[in-house]
Amino acid sequence: MAEKPLILVTNDDGIHAPGIRALVEVAMKFGDVCVVAPDKPQSGMGHAITINSTLRVEQLHIYSGAENWSCSGTPVDCVKMAINKLLPRKPDLCVSGINHGANHSINIIYSGTMSAAMEGAIEGIPSVGFSLLDYSVEADFSAAKIYAGKVIDWVLKNKLDKGVCLNVNVPRLPMSEIKGIKTCRQSAGTWNEELDERTDPSGRKYYWLTGRFENFEPQSTDTDVWALDNGYVSVVPSQIDLTAHQMIQKLNSING
Amino acid sequence: MAEKPLILVTNDDGIHAPGIRALVEVAMKFGDVCVVAPDKPQSGMGHAITINSTLRVEQLHIYSGAENWSCSGTPVDCVKMAINKLLPRKPDLCVSGINHGANHSINIIYSGTMSAAMEGAIEGIPSVGFSLLDYSVEADFSAAKIYAGKVIDWVLKNKLDKGVCLNVNVPRLPMSEIKGIKTCRQSAGTWNEELDERTDPSGRKYYWLTGRFENFEPQSTDTDVWALDNGYVSVVPSQIDLTAHQMIQKLNSING
Numbered sequence: 001m002a003e004k005p006l007i008l009v010t011n012d013d014g015i016h017a018p019g020i021r022a023l024v025e026v027a028m029k030f031g032d033v034c035v036v037a038p039d040k041p042q043s044g045m046g047h048a049i050t051i052n053s054t055l056r057v058e059q060l061h062i063y064s065g066a067e068n069w070s071c072s073g074t075p076v077d078c079v080k081m082a083i084n085k086l087l088p089r090k091p092d093l094c095v096s097g098i099n100h101g102a103n104h105s106i107n108i109i110y111s112g113t114m115s116a117a118m119e120g121a122i123e124g125i126p127s128v129g130f131s132l133l134d135y136s137v138e139a140d141f142s143a144a145k146i147y148a149g150k151v152i153d154w155v156l157k158n159k160l161d162k163g164v165c166l167n168v169n170v171p172r173l174p175m176s177e178i179k180g181i182k183t184c185r186q187s188a189g190t191w192n193e194e195l196d197e198r199t200d201p202s203g204r205k206y207y208w209l210t211g212r213f214e215n216f217e218p219q220s221t222d223t224d225v226w227a228l229d230n231g232y233v234s235v236v237p238s239q240i241d242l243t244a245h246q247m248i249q250k251l252n253s254i255n256g
Numbered sequence: 257m258a259e260k261p262l263i264l265v266t267n268d269d270g271i272h273a274p275g276i277r278a279l280v281e282v283a284m285k286f287g288d289v290c291v292v293a294p295d296k297p298q299s300g301m302g303h304a305i306t307i308n309s310t311l312r313v314e315q316l317h318i319y320s321g322a323e324n325w326s327c328s329g330t331p332v333d334c335v336k337m338a339i340n341k342l343l344p345r346k347p348d349l350c351v352s353g354i355n356h357g358a359n360h361s362i363n364i365i366y367s368g369t370m371s372a373a374m375e376g377a378i379e380g381i382p383s384v385g386f387s388l389l390d391y392s393v394e395a396d397f398s399a400a401k402i403y404a405g406k407v408i409d410w411v412l413k414n415k416l417d418k419g420v421c422l423n424v425n426v427p428r429l430p431m432s433e434i435k436g437i438k439t440c441r442q443s444a445g446t447w448n449e450e451l452d453e454r455t456d457p458s459g460r461k462y463y464w465l466t467g468r469f470e471n472f473e474p475q476s477t478d479t480d481v482w483a484l485d486n487g488y489v490s491v492v493p494s495q496i497d498l499t500a501h502q503m504i505q506k507l508n509s510i511n512g
Contacts, residue, residue, distance in 0.1 A: 013335055043307055044304060044306070045363045046301075046302040046371065047303060048300060048301045048302040048304040048330075049300040049464055051300040052297055052300070054454075054462040055451070055462065056429070056461070056462050057463070073465075074304075076302070076366075079409055080451070080465060083386055084450065085451045092502065106496060108305075108498055109303045109496050109498070115303075118365070118498075123446070150510070161502065163483065163500075164500040166507075181510050181511050183504050184499060185497075186497055188419070188497075189361055190378050193336050193340045194340065195336070195337060195340050195341045197341075198310075200470065206312050206313040207310060207312070207313070207337070208309065208311075209305060209306055209307055209311060216387035236461050237499065237503035237504060237507055238498040238500055238501040239498060240362060240365050240498065241441075241442055242364055242374075242498070243494060244419075244420040244493035244495040245415060245441060245494075246495035247416070247417050247420050247439070248439050250417075251422075252439050253414070254406070255437050
């Protein structure tokens with residue numbers, strides 16, 4: 001009898017977030033699950049790793065039927081810790097999420113959820129990050145769970161290219177209103193930031209980083225932002241080659 | 257008379273690091289300089305941003321002839337703070353570094369130095385990250401300063417494509433032994449991690465993340481790793497499109 005797939009589950013909202021519970025429940029249908037997730041919220045941590053301080057892990061019993069570890073580090077630290085220390089073998093799949101909030105477009109670079117999935121891909125593990133476009137702690141994950149199952153099933157049966165992970169975003173809609181999955185590319189966009197200035201009780205200024213997302217390509221129908229705005233689950237294959245290949249030739253004059 | 261270029265200088269080793277002093281000295285030859293850098297080392301922070309806590313800034317007087325601000329956040333926070341709050345206008349150039357240590361290949365994704373430069377590019381500012389392949393606090397930045405000047409001169413005179421920044425790495429060699437600049441692409445590679453397990457005075461385990469870099473493409477002569485190994489300064493144009501365009505077609509079967 002073939003061994004069951006070993007599935008690593010992580011996230012950036014922390015091991016106690018409702019979204020990771022939803023993803024653990026889905027993953028258990030497909031294999032043996034090991035949860036290694038941050039011991040506290042780590043949203044916006046991007047691809048941060050812990051090199052100037054130390055890491056701790058703790059075995060917990062939150063999700064029965066799965067191994068549970070919390071880690072004091074970032075989402076990427078969790079993946080490194082799982083693969084290099086905690087798991088009995090290299091996992092067959094790494095899933096991250098389900099994130100409370102969107103990770104489309106440029107958000108992939110700020111997202112701890114997606115950075116964990118990218119780290120899995122860097123380590124040669126088929127990896128998927130899932131996000132639901134609902135920040136609420138009481139978000140309804142039922143449609144996201146169904147689509148997570150569909151994507152996990154596809155990834156276990158098919159192959160992802162070496163170094164490629166999937167960025168899956170689910171619109172905040174009931175299942176009946178979701179039109180299906182759309183494979184797409186990352187939209188170009190940015191955050192128009194505001195730094196919300198306040199004064200503490202001692203009279204010193206401090207700031208909250210806040211802002212509004214701007215899609216640079218509202219007319220393009222092949223992007224993740226378009227897909228989500230139009231009721232689709234977006235799936236963007238993603239990889240770590242940041243080279244702007246189209247500029248290499250022009251730059252050659254830098255020596256001249 | 258034309259206004260002098262406004263140059264934002266940041267880094268990830270913190271505002272007191274020798275590498276940023278070297279970069280401030282170079283930048284001052286080209287324009288008015290404003291330093292906005294982390295108040296403590298932020299290596300390995302990747303594209304992390306501060307959203308679960310607040311930010312503080314403090315005006316300092318470390319580098320005379322320049323505006324100096326320290327920021328309690330990450331390198332990316334520093335760029336956002338500079339552009340949205342501290343600078344009188346959008347800067348003409350954003351430079352980050354000079355980092356103490358390499359940021360070639362996959363390291364671009366973990367690097368606070370390069371994430372600051374990428375954030376500059378996202379904001380539409382010509383941006384460059386500089387790194388010297390020498391971790392020592394007593395590193396000799398003299399050759400790196402000369403090459404930083406060459407690159408800054410080129411970028412101010414020419415244009416970078418929208419959303420593209422440069423990742424510049426300088427080998428640890430005296431000026432006389434550096435063969436020049438090589439424009440190249442990011443090499444594929446990874447870190448083979450070890451988690452160095454130790455026991456604290458109370459008997460609890462903790463871990464240091466450590467490892468050894470592996471270049472997946474030792475035979476390719478068009479990569480940054482090859483350039484540095486062969487005595488060149490590497491310049492890689494870099495951008496935030498992580499889409500694995502080559503996989504989009506294959507993934508369409510996910511709905512089927």
